[in-house]
Amino acid sequence: MSGLVLLIPVALLLGLVGLAAFFWAMRDGQFDDMDGAGMRILIEDEDQ
């Protein structure tokens, strides 16, 4: 039972990290162009 004291906060924390990551991604515009994001990997970066 004493393991719970550790495991429950860990589970909650991991969940919160996931939620925060989702919020960050949304604010950062990661979902603005769902079709384009997949296409951009096909473009060659020749310079820079």
Next chain:
Amino acid sequence: MTAHPIVAGAEPLVRTVLAIPGAHCAGCIAKVEKGLAGISGLISARLNVTSKQLSITHAASLEVPALVEAVGRLGFEAQPLSEAAAEGKDKDSRKLLRATAVAGFASMNIMLLSVSVWSGAEGATRDLFHLLSGLIAIPTVAYSGQPFFRSAWSALRRGRTNMDVPITIGVLLVTALSLFEAMTSGRHAYFDGAVMLLFFLLVGRALDSLMRERARDGVTALLKQQAAGALVIAADGRSNWVRAEALCPGMRMIVAAGERLAADGMVETGTSNADLSLLTGESAPQRIAPGDCVHAGALNLDAPLTVLVTAASGDSSLAEIARLMGEAGQGRSRYVRIADRAARFYAPAVHALAAASFIIWLLLGVGWHQALLIAAAVLIITCPCALGLAVPAAQIVAAGSLMRAGVLVKDGTALERLAEADRALFDKTGTLTLGRPELVEPAAVPDDLKPVALALASASRHPLSQALRRAFEDDGVIPAAIDGLEEIPGTGTRGWWRGERVSLGRSDDLREAVLAASLVVGDAPPVQLHFRDALRPEAAATIERLRRLDIPSSIATGDRPTSVAAAIRGLGLTASTSMRPEDKLALIDRLQRRGQRVLMVGDGLNDGPALAAGHVSMAPASASDVGQNAADAVFLGDSLMPVARAVVAARRTMRVVRQNFAIAIGYNVIAVPLAFIGLVTPLVAALAMSGSSIIVVANALRLRRAAQ
């Protein structure tokens, strides 16, 4: 990928959004973004393929027409979007997504704790888990429940009820009771049920909102923006480009041939023809000369004009149309969604059941605490989880299918109303017909002259020239080499070919309602080219298909009887002609008062009020902005068939919605008695809720091919 070096300078930067309807692949992104990179004054350009919008940050000295031209040189048609259209992005779906994410996070964590309780946690451990669940659930309900609470409150304040009322009452009551249970070491807490309910419902709503946003982006990309600006001559003789919103009375604008007017005005110099078909529905061009008034949205055909702006674009002649539209749209806002209609019966029934179970168990003497727990179980089991998903799930899947088939449906109620339509009214110019002239019998032109005609036509933006170009380019004709090619405003184009004078221009055939041009080569007699506004492909088949769906059609047009008769021959339809916007409105009113539900299909500015008044309305992608904004759905391409296809898909959707209602009610018939006799534990509630939701969503997925 667009990390262009930022040029530090004193010049202010501006952001411009261009709609690029043709963007669809990785090649397009690379071509546009890299092609623009070299332009001086341009800071960054990023193309969004999903919304088909290119957002550019650039120095203020780089003007919008130059950008459009630069994109045009790369092979893409670009339209500047007005600020309102570019900024009008919906924040609603963002909020809903956030609420869904929070509810999803919370329901997973609570489920983790609940599973331990279900598998036999006892005593202090169970109490701790219940309290922890409560700590997660209460902030979640307070945050993620807001969309429901707000909607329920606004309905109740107006003395009405909707689907959100039972949801709100159920969630709040169950959470409060579970909190009490958790504090008093009770056996059952329903935090998991309450949060899972919110999660499922939010998923439905977020999807619904995303779908609508996507359709709106699609429509925005199509908007032509009756010219998003004009070239204005300043007092010192210099000219600069001014956005439509910034035009004000007293300015002088230069309107080149082939441009649309950005504001109402009076012609000062120049004579030309104007295409008013988007404004009045009349297909024949109108002659305009100095002193004439011209309206925003008119297309200048022949010669450059100087126009004195008399009204800003916001309050131009459109004001009258806008007023009519405002009145016409009121009828539609009274439409009640099918889910809310169902809620009118559902909510009182559910609340009565919960109250009855509470009273009966109280009378049976189990004590108020036990009775309240059973009542809460009844509420959570009847909470319209499946019912709340039944409608949006079906509508989203059907709208997605229609979008792939080229019909952009703006919202879910449009599908409901489309399924109910039992009468169709078509505008003529631009709706039944293509709204652009097509060459009649290209074969009548001698083969050796076709390259000459094509070369001459390519030099002009006149609609007849463009029709000629389309017809010959489709035939694979290669343009001839012409020397000294020039366009004479108002007359035509001319040049030298193999030492002979060649010209393409106005025909002497002045019969009414005949569109013609003549091709002259040297001293030979001129070749007459005839044009007409052709019917859309599959127009007759569409009318016939609608008739078989028990939807009789007729025509309401602003055009004159003579040009109407010739155009619609063979459709077997009756037509009302020379109708002003208010006449069309009156006709629809008359039909609807007789109990008919009118599907209005139109494109022009003059159709705006009728589109807003119809029970449901559709517009082609070539329609005016007003037409596209007023319509419930916009169809792409030349064919008229999407109209019939959309009606079929809408009816199929409503069949699935009704099936989903039946499933949801069937589930309640089984689950409610169980809850009533007190057999529903939190575990049973969780299983029943997710089970019924999955069945309803699976049934909705059958609509994936609804539009084929």
